[in-house]
Amino acid sequence: MFWHNFKYSVKTLLKNKILLFWVFAFPIVLGVFFHLAFQNIEKNEKLKIIDIGVVDDLQFQNRSIFKEALNTLSEKGENQMFSITYGDEEELHEQLEKKEITGYVSFGKDDVYLFVRKSGINETIFRYVIDEIASNEKIINHYISDGMSYVGNENVDFNMMIQNMMQTIESSQGNIENVSNENLSYTMIEYYTLIAMACLYGGIFAMVIMNSKLANMNATGKRTAISSLSKGKLIISSLLASYIVQLLGIVLLFLFTIICLKVDYGHHLPFVILLSFVGCLGGLSLGIFVSAMFKKNENTKTGILIAFTMLGCFLSGMMGITMKYTIDKYIPILNKINPASMITDGFYSLYYYGPNKRFFFNIISILLFTIVLTAVSIREIRRQKYDSI
Amino acid sequence: MQKMIEVKHLTKYYKDFKAIDDLSFFVKEGEILGLLGPNGSGKSTTINCLLSLLHFKNGSIQILGREMKPESYDIKKQIGVVFQEVAVFEELNVYENIDYFCGLYIEDEETRKKYVEEAISLVGLERYRKFYPKQLSGGLLRRLNIACGIAHKPRLIFLDEPTVAVDPQSRNNILEGIEKLREKGATIVYTTHYMEEVEILCDRIIILDKGHIIAEGTATELKEHANIEEKITVEGLKLTKDQFENIRNLKNVDKVRFVENVLTITYKSGQNNISVLIEFLRNHNITYQSIFSERPTLNDVFLNLTGKELRD
Numbered sequence: 033m034f035w036h037n038f039k040y041s042v043k044t045l046l047k048n049k050i051l052l053f054w055v056f057a058f059p060i061v062l063g064v065f066f067h068l069a070f071q072n073i074e075k076n077e078k079l080k081i082i083d084i085g086v087v088d089d090l091q092f093q094n095r096s097i098f099k100e101a102l103n104t105l106s107e108k109g110e111n112q113m114f115s116i117t118y119g120d121e122e123e124l125h126e127q128l129e130k131k132e133i134t135g136y137v138s139f140g141k142d143d144v145y146l147f148v149r150k151s152g153i154n155e156t157i158f159r160y161v162i163d164e165i166a167s168n169e170k171i172i173n174h175y176i177s178d179g180m181s182y183v184g185n186e187n188v189d190f191n192m193m194i195q196n197m198m199q200t201i202e203s204s205q206g207n208i209e210n211v212s213n214e215n216l217s218y219t220m221i222e223y224y225t226l227i228a229m230a231c232l233y234g235g236i237f238a239m240v241i242m243n244s245k246l247a248n249m250n251a252t253g254k255r256t257a258i259s260s261l262s263k264g265k266l267i268i269s270s271l272l273a274s275y276i277v278q279l280l281g282i283v284l285l286f287l288f289t290i291i292c293l294k295v296d297y298g299h300h301l302p303f304v305i306l307l308s309f310v311g312c313l314g315g316l317s318l319g320i321f322v323s324a325m326f327k328k329n330e331n332t333k334t335g336i337l338i339a340f341t342m343l344g345c346f347l348s349g350m351m352g353i354t355m356k357y358t359i360d361k362y363i364p365i366l367n368k369i370n371p372a373s374m375i376t377d378g379f380y381s382l383y384y385y386g387p388n389k390r391f392f393f394n395i396i397s398i399l400l401f402t403i404v405l406t407a408v409s410i411r412e413i414r415r416q417k418y419d420s421i
Numbered sequence: 422m423q424k425m426i427e428v429k430h431l432t433k434y435y436k437d438f439k440a441i442d443d444l445s446f447f448v449k450e451g452e453i454l455g456l457l458g459p460n461g462s463g464k465s466t467t468i469n470c471l472l473s474l475l476h477f478k479n480g481s482i483q484i485l486g487r488e489m490k491p492e493s494y495d496i497k498k499q500i501g502v503v504f505q506e507v508a509v510f511e512e513l514n515v516y517e518n519i520d521y522f523c524g525l526y527i528e529d530e531e532t533r534k535k536y537v538e539e540a541i542s543l544v545g546l547e548r549y550r551k552f553y554p555k556q557l558s559g560g561l562l563r564r565l566n567i568a569c570g571i572a573h574k575p576r577l578i579f580l581d582e583p584t585v586a587v588d589p590q591s592r593n594n595i596l597e598g599i600e601k602l603r604e605k606g607a608t609i610v611y612t613t614h615y616m617e618e619v620e621i622l623c624d625r626i627i628i629l630d631k632g633h634i635i636a637e638g639t640a641t642e643l644k645e646h647a648n649i650e651e652k653i654t655v656e657g658l659k660l661t662k663d664q665f666e667n668i669r670n671l672k673n674v675d676k677v678r679f680v681e682n683v684l685t686i687t688y689k690s691g692q693n694n695i696s697v698l699i700e701f702l703r704n705h706n707i708t709y710q711s712i713f714s715e716r717p718t719l720n721d722v723f724l725n726l727t728g729k730e731l732r733d
Contacts, residue, residue, distance in 0.1 A: 036524040040513070047512035244510070247474050251508035255569065258472050259525035260498035263491075417476045417491055420435055421469060 033261045034269045041273035044244070045237050054338065055237060056281045059230040060288050066226065067293045070219040082154045085117045085124035085136030092139050097169040105161065113161065134158055220383060221376070223295055225350035228375035230285050231311035232341040234278030235319030239337055241270045242323035243330050246413065248421045249323070250330070267413060271316065278312045298383040307382065307395060311375040314398045317405035318371065324409040344372030374398045423450045423486070425577050425608045426471065431480035433463075433470055433632075440466045441477070442633040448610060450576075453603055455623030456612040457719065463632040464612040465505060468579050471610075472502060484577065498526055501575030505582045507566045509554050515541070516550040519568050526573035540572035543598050560591025567595060571602065578602060580611045584618060596621065616719035628723060635726050643722050651694055652717060655684040655702070657710030664705055671697060687717075 045051060086092060086102060093099070105113040117124065117133060124136040128149055135148035135158050144166050148155040243249040245266055247257035256266065286308070289295040297304050322337045342350075347370055349356030356376070359367050367373035378394035385391070426448040433441040441463045448454045456464045469475040471482055473491045482489045484496050509518045519537045527533040541547055544564035554562060567583055580599065584592045599622055602609065613619060619626055620640045628636040628643070636643050650673075660668075660679055668686065669677045673694055678685045688694050695714045702709060 033525060033528060036521075036528075040510075040517070040521045040524070043517070044510050044512040251504055251506035252510060254474065254504060254506075255502065255508040255522060256525065257474065258497060258500065258502055259522070260494045261525045262494060417473060419476055421474055 034265050037261060037266060038269040038273045041241055041270045042277060045241065045274060045277045048240065051236055051240060054334075055230065055233045055278070056284060059226055059233065059281075059285050062229075063223065063226055063285065063289050063293060066219065066222045067295075070222060080154075081112050081115050082158060083115050083117070083133045084158055085119060085127060085133045087121045087124060087136060087138035088118035089120070089139070091141065095139055095169070097172055098139070098144075098165055101165045101168075113157075137162055219295075221349050221356070221380070223289060223297075224376040224379040224383075225345045225348050225372065226289075227282070227285065227308065227379065228311060228348060228372040229341055229345045229350065230282055231278075231308065231375055232315040232318055232344065232372060233338070234274075234281055234312050235315035235317070235322070235341070236334055236337055237274035237277050238271060238316045238319030239323040239333055240319075240330065241274045242267070242320055242413070243333070245270050246323075248327075248418045254421065263414070271320070274319070275312060275316055278315060279309065282308050282312060297379075300382050300387055303382050303387045303391065304379070307375065307378045307391075310395050310398045310402075311371075311378075313402045314371040314375065317402040317409070320409040320413070321405040324412040341372065344370045348373035348376045368397065369401070371398060371401050374401065424448065424483075425450050425452075425485060426610070427483040428467075428471070429481045431467070431470060431477055431482065433466055433475065433477040440632050441470065442631065444480070444629075444633060446627055446634065446637070448577075448608060450608050451603075451606055452625060453599075453609040453611055453623045455619035455626040456610060456629060457614065457616065457619050457626055457723070458612075458629035459614055459723075462629040464629060465581055466632075467629070468502075468581055468610065468612065472500070472579070498573075499576045501571045501573065501578045503567050503570035503578070503580045503583045505585060507554075507562050509562070509565055509569055511554050514551050514553050515546055515557075515565055515568075518554070518565060519572050522569040523572035526575075536572050536574060539574075540568040543571070543601060544568045545594050545598075558588070558591075560587040560594075563587045563591060564594060564598075567598065571607075574605075576606075576608060578607050578609045580609060582613050583611075584613065584615065616723070620719060626719070628719075628726065630723075630727050636722065640719060643719060644717050650690045650717070651688040652715045652721065653686045653688070653695055653698060653712065654715070655686075655698070655709050655712045657682055658684060658702075658707055660684065660707065664707065667705075668698075668701065671701065687721075 102114065102116060106116045117127065117136075119127075121136075121138055124133065125147070127133045128136060128147060131149070134152075134154040135146060138145045138147070144162060146159055146162055148158065244252045245256045246253040257263070259266075286297075286304075290297070318340070319337060322333050322340075326333055326336060328336070345351075347355060347359050347366060350372075356367070356373070359370075359373075367377070374394045374397045378391055378398070381388060381390040381394065424447045426446075428447070429445050431441050431444040432439070444463070444467060446454075456467065458464050466475065470477050471484065471489065473482075473489050473493070484493075485499060487493065487496060489496060510521065513521060516537065519540050520533065523533050523537050523540070527536060541550055544567050546561065546564055546568060549557060549561060549565075552561075554565065557565060563583060563586075567580070570580075571578055583599075584595050587595065596618065599609065599611070603622075609622075611619070611622060623640070625639055626637070626643060627634055659682065665677065665679055668674065668684070671686075673688045673690055674686055675689045676687045686694075686698070695712070699712065
């Protein structure tokens with residue numbers, strides 16, 4: 033009877049055209065729109081050359097590592113990052129005021145002073161690069177001083193160390209993008225929120241299936257509830273069916289975005305799958321919650337679930353990624369309890385940092401969200417008798 | 422004969438409203454019990470309490486000799502219910518709907534297939550097995566609703582107003598189906614506010630009003646209980662006040678009503694009442710268009726007991 037109910041639950045869900053549209057087709061359609069809208073933006077989003085100034089005085093001339101690094105980063109070519117104006121501090125300050133340069137840097141004996149007008153993308157990148165060079169300079173100087181005490185030690189190759197440092201800086205575009213929040217890959221953030229949305233929309237399946245199996249929801253629920261199949265088996269087999277169908281939708285979405293839209297989800301596919309599966313559990317619990325807690329008709333409940341999901345996705349950056357950072361900055365707790373944000377952030381951290389602490393924190397957060405919502409819902413669902421139906 | 426259902430002092434409130442008031446009754450095996458009453462009289466609430474879907478304040482319910490609880494799955498296995506509302510899945514066709522609900526009781530696939538086919542045949546849906554609910558008329562949908570409730574061959578069947586809003590052909594089909602179920606030995610609790618159905622089908626009738634039993638017995642017993650023997654209606658006549666009073670004083674007359682040239686007389690008892698009346702009309706040179714005599718219906722019984730119509 034368990035599998036009989038499972039089989040027919042899958043069948044009813046897969047034949048419900050409205051559900052299929054919202055959970056299967058809608059995310060795919062949105063994905064196509066994102067693809068069309070963002071493919072050109074993404075191309076234009078490569079870092080522009082930033083105009084900066086360097087106070088060219090004796091102190092700067094003594095900072096050979098900085099000189100070398102800045103020269104490399106301002107060399108004309110594909111990887112050029114800076115266009116540098118050398119001059120005295122007064123001239124550069126004037127240029128900064130006139131907004132001709134993003135900022136300028138001056139040097140003390142051991143210190144580096146950075147001057148910018150405001151806090152923005154270019155300023156952030158500028159600061160990041162100067163910090164990176166400064167920290168590498170310290171390491172190299174440390175080795176040099178050690179090398180002095182090991183005169184003749186041919187194993188210490190300072191040129192190689194400088195080259196490595198330059199490689200680190202040049203290849204740090206990804207990190208720079210991370211530091212400069214607004215410069216993230218728009219498309220990827222949108223796809224992450226899209227997957228989050230699809231995971232949560234999958235909750236509609238759980239909601240609909242629960243509605244059809246509970247006596248206080250509708251007539252089929254009444255008929256099912258008085259059958260000889262135990263309520264536990266009935267609920268578990270129905271939810272399992274909705275979860276499987278939900279996963280099917282996610283798999284379709286992944287296949288479509290990977291094959292047709294050429295979306296690159298990074299190199300951690302097992303973790304991508306893990307997060308999607310856990311995300312679907314979050315959606316499932318949301319569906320059960322809406323089904324159990326709102327004594328409304330099915331259309332109203334669907335509306336509530338869609339509205340909640342859309343709001344969650346909006347707050348996690350679907351309609352403008354600045355929203356995610358605004359929420360992170362001013363009301364961080366909101367994104368901590370927003371399942372869409374947990375899923376999006378999980379993908380984001382996986383893409384950029386791999387399966388690290390932040391990724392697993394998001395996984396655990398979604399699981400906690402699932403457990404809390406399911407526990408609250410089960411209190412309501414487990415009732416076998418009602419005051420009125 | 423075994424008591425399939427035994428209800429004692431059942432009382433159910435919806436907040437402060439008393440929906441069932443100290444209700445006690447029983448249903449014997451093989452019997453068709455009619456629960457008759459107007460809308461809101463407590464028929465469906467009674468059934469929902471019997472099925473352990475609703476909490477109730479007082480009383481006890483035994484089905485098949487055991488206390489009925491939500492987890493009494495072995496008892497539930499022997500119960501079939503046809504609710505007032507059509508309870509089928511829009512996404513499944515006729516066969517699949519019946520198969521799904523039957524499968525919640527019958528595990529063996531072969532047996533289930535056989536039962537589903539028999540249920541389809543019982544309600545006359547052979548031509549519609551691949552049809553989806555949206556493609557069915559109201560009457561066919563009601564038949565499907567019945568098939569879903571009885572396909573697993575339950576010993577005890579609750580039919581809660583199964584013929585509401587159906588065409589005459591489907592109603593006849595449904596009533597025939599119920600007769601067949603009775604022939605196969607099923608015990609049936611049949612709720613309706615159509616008294617003619619109850620008179621045709623039921624072995625025993627309970628009339629409910631405001632959540633309590635106001636009369637109980639066979640149709641004949643109830644009519645006797647209502648103390649009505651005969652009703653004579655004369656249409657298209659004119660009467661003076663004196664003539665009206667004289668009719669009221671005729672032998673065995675209980676009540677007389679004269680509205681818009683129609684005279685209605687109810688008699689407590691007696692024979693040849695119509696001959697006496699015709700004689701009276703002739704002697705007083707009273708002309709009329711038609712005259713006919715009726716035996717009282719359950720509606721008259723209900724009217725007599727409560728002062729209101731069953732379909733109010």
